[in-house]
Amino acid sequence: MGGAGFTLGQLAAALKTTVDGDATRVVTGVASLEAAGPEHVAFVADGRYRRAALASRAGAFLAADDVHDLPAPVIRCREPRLMLIELLHLFHPPPTAVPGVSAAARVASDARVHPTAAIGALAVVGAGAVIGPGVHVHPLVSVGPAAEIGEDSILHPGVVVGDGVRVGRRVIVHAGAVLGADGFGYTWDGAAHRKIPQVGTVIIEDDVEIGANTTIDRGTLGPTLVRRGVKIDNLVMVAHNVEIGEDTVIAAQTGISGSCRIGRGVVLGGQVGVADHITIGDGAVVNAQSGVTSDVPAGAKFAGSYARPVVEHHRIWVAEARLPEVLHRLRALERKLEELTKGE
Amino acid sequence: MGGAGFTLGQLAAALKTTVDGDATRVVTGVASLEAAGPEHVAFVADGRYRRAALASRAGAFLAADDVHDLPAPVIRCREPRLMLIELLHLFHPPPTAVPGVSAAARVASDARVHPTAAIGALAVVGAGAVIGPGVHVHPLVSVGPAAEIGEDSILHPGVVVGDGVRVGRRVIVHAGAVLGADGFGYTWDGAAHRKIPQVGTVIIEDDVEIGANTTIDRGTLGPTLVRRGVKIDNLVMVAHNVEIGEDTVIAAQTGISGSCRIGRGVVLGGQVGVADHITIGDGAVVNAQSGVTSDVPAGAKFAGSYARPVVEHHRIWVAEARLPEVLHRLRALERKLEELTKGE
Amino acid sequence: MGGAGFTLGQLAAALKTTVDGDATRVVTGVASLEAAGPEHVAFVADGRYRRAALASRAGAFLAADDVHDLPAPVIRCREPRLMLIELLHLFHPPPTAVPGVSAAARVASDARVHPTAAIGALAVVGAGAVIGPGVHVHPLVSVGPAAEIGEDSILHPGVVVGDGVRVGRRVIVHAGAVLGADGFGYTWDGAAHRKIPQVGTVIIEDDVEIGANTTIDRGTLGPTLVRRGVKIDNLVMVAHNVEIGEDTVIAAQTGISGSCRIGRGVVLGGQVGVADHITIGDGAVVNAQSGVTSDVPAGAKFAGSYARPVVEHHRIWVAEARLPEVLHRLRALERKLEELTKGE
DSSP, X not given: OOOSOEEHHHHHHHTTOOEESOTTOEEOEEEOTTTOOTTEEEEEOSGXXXXXXXXXXOSEEEEETTOOXXXXXXXXXXXXXXXXXXXXXXXXXXXXXXXXXXXTSEXXXXXXXXXXXXXXXXXXXXXXXXXXXXXXXXXXXXXXXXXXXXXXXEEOTTOEEOTTOEEOTTOEEOTTOEEEEOOOOEEEOSSSEEEOOOOOEEEEOTTOEEOTTOEEEOOSSSEEEEOTTOEEOTTOEEOTXXXXXXXXXXXXXXXXXXXXXXXXXXXXXXXOEEOTTOEEOTTOEEOTTOEEOSOBOTTOEEETBTTEXXXXXXXXXXXXXXXXXXXXXXXXXXXXXXXXXXXX | OOOSOEEHHHHHHHTXXXXXXXXXXXXXXXXOTTTOOTTEEEEEOSGGGHHHHHTOOOSEEEEETTOOOOSSOEEEESOHHHHHHHHHHHHSOOOOOOOEEOTTSEEOTTOEEOTTOEEOTTOEEOTTOEEOTTOEEOTTOEEOXXXXXXXXXXXXXXXXXXXXXXXXXXXXXXTTOEEEEOXXXXXXXXXXXXXOOOOOEEEEOTTOEEOTTOEEEOOSSSEXXXXXXXXXXXXXXXXXXXXXXXXXXXXXXXXXXXXXXXXXXXXXXXXXXXXXXXXXXXXXXXXXXXXXXXXXXXXXXXXXBTTEEHHHHHHHHHHHTTHHHHHHHHHHHHHHHHHHHHHO | OOOSOEEHHHHHHHTTOOEESOTTOEEOEEEOTXXXXXXXXXXXXXXGGHHHHHTOOOSEEEEETTOOOOSSOEEEESOHHHHHXXXXXXXXXXXXXXXXXXXXXEEOTTOEEOTTOEEOTTOEEOTTOEEOTTOEEOTXXXXXXXXXXXXXXXXXXXXXXXXXXXXXXXXXXXXXXXXXXXXXXXXXXXXXXXXXXXXXXXXXXXXXXXXXXXXXXOOSSSEEEEOTTOEEOTTOEEOTTXXXXXXXXXXXXXXXXXXXXXXXXXXXXXXXXXXXTOEEOTTOEEOTTOEEOSOBOTTOEEETBTTEEHHHHHHHHHHHTTHHHHHHHHHHHHHHHHHHHHHO
């Protein structure tokens, strides 16, 4: 990857920084410390990776100011993770789709597609849908009737956007994700489960990213709401009427039940389950595989199923290992005491 | 939503009930108590929501007979949840697909599509498949060779129905669900895992609903069987040879391993795992995130991983929190007893 | 199924074995012991199924040499599971796709499709992609630009193969699986999560099978790597930079976080979660629903969340049930001891 080569000097200039060492050296790509060869620049996040860097065959490094004595020239930076992003964009400029509607797409006559948008082959855009400027609808995507896709958003192959769903700007939806399937709501009429029509919608605000095969159901009456900057991994389930606050991060295979309120800047680990109608406060962290069955205060760290504060959970987990021993010691005590009492 | 307006009197007449208050008031939609404005009718499930109703700006309420003194006219009803369904259908009549096969669909010449069925753009119907009356096959759906879809069923975009799979009447399959992928079966031949051909099928009976991106694998020799009225949420896994009894409800991200027998009227919470060859009796309830590794009797309530009766699980969960304390108290007892014995 | 009939003699000849009993009997299919009728041959894996075989109505059996006195003719075999595979192939020969590109597929002009490959209706093959000999691309599949699909592989409907992803030979990818969505990587810049470009790829080696709606993300810089013979069930999540060793088996709904190294011949049960950067040694077994938060040695058996050695986990699980009792006994001891001390 990254067929075009740059000198380290060119890279440093583009990144507005400096080089320690031979600025004329040419590199053709970015690689991990382990995989890098002399043609690569490798990334040293911080001093903990210095040992790996010393063993690396990389032709150059991208490293923070405080990582010294590396075995190849170094592009220096204050915030290596942010600069890595810039560096990757230099070698891998984001693909630009050719604007226009593929002849093999099926776009309803009354859908409004901005002339700068790209609609791929075998994509379907329903009646009254609105596709904004710079949007990229990949092949085999379904955008339902009256749905709206905001500026510069990307819908990867196989994405399904339901009727009337609204997607903001710069949103990335990965392959196979489903936005706006019916929420799971029934009432028993004495003989059968009767389906409660799910007539709400889904609203995805700006700068959200949604993982592959994730599902976000439409609200029963109002919207299921994913706020600005939320990042959701693959195979996540967001049920009807949920609201997820800004900049919250949700790892893979987590499930959020109906009508939950997830705060801002929350982190949910992978495979977490949240029961219905739960509130999770701003900035809370819930460890992977936890089951949240009561509200979590802002800033709290929870773990376990049913989830407790993480410190308490860990103490219990450690103590658990001694449970079989506890049973033995208890029996021993009881015997001793019995003997003592008998002796009296 | 619900652009057309109705007077409360019109609504009450349609619902065969009465209005307390001004029957000439016009409402244009249904909303939650929190979101409702004067143009909405809001739903008061029971007396527990009375406080929220008092604070609501709704122009009217749908409420049970025993909820009094609401701040706007009330459409009265015996069973508010069932009547809510009727009310929602008035404002949001289910979309009716235009019968016929899209010119952009690909239907095998020997498939039989009923003239009242609708086949959307870029849908594929395989050789010998049968599409019943009133069926709605959305865009980008694949119906495999020899599959059968019963009357009035709906296949949402991106659904895949495998070869020979049979879907009953009034079944709703949400986007991205896969019916009839191969079951997961191998045998080790000493050098490699050899695939056991999965030549069975999937049978979905009438009135089943299947969530987005859920997968139901075909049986090894016979069918994987989902009986009448079963409701399955998103991202659920049903493995080969499973049988699920009538009216059972399965929440999101639950997985049922091969050859399980799930009874009638069972409720499986979200993210439950059921080991292979397990039987769960009629009417049993398994809490979210449980891991079921032994049979569950009819009517039992189970929880935990490995699941136990829910009462026992809860007692343990409460006692667990005192485990670190138990260790301290045990040590204290041992010391005391040691001193006592020494003293003798 | 299996419309064509065979005599038991014909079957035994094809399987290079013998018949005990009437070799002229005709059977038309394979069925389970429970479902079989006189027209079926049923499979008796070993002596444990003898009782079920005695109750079966099957017209013939496929059974190991040491299962005696069955109520119908028996096709004898050393390794019944392996011979079942041969038998099933006789009745259900794997479907052979007609080579060629469907007129309704969209194949980029510079993609290279081998003349023996079959590309189904409404499939999309991107620029520069390579489709090998005998490959079967089903309808509604997206093969991204520069992706490569090796000889005799099968991509079922709705599969998405991302840009540049490489799939080996004889790989089976079930419906809705996504290979090569972006890994989940961000860095906080003080105001927002900034996306780290995921410029690596996915490499799937030969003889791998991937379940329906499973997702395998592309690496950040290098590949996510699934080695020869790995079998992955439905709805599994494999995160970026993971490497999975040969012949490893992963059950449904399991999630493997970023940069894990899973060894050869490992078995991960269903709904397992593996934290990031974990190493699981060759031949290890991790029970269903476990949460793996530390490295697992080769050959170890782990269970629980957080996972421990399975023997320890089971002892704790058994002891847990006595926790409420422990609290009572502890209190009783304390009282007794108090009285004793008081008495002095």
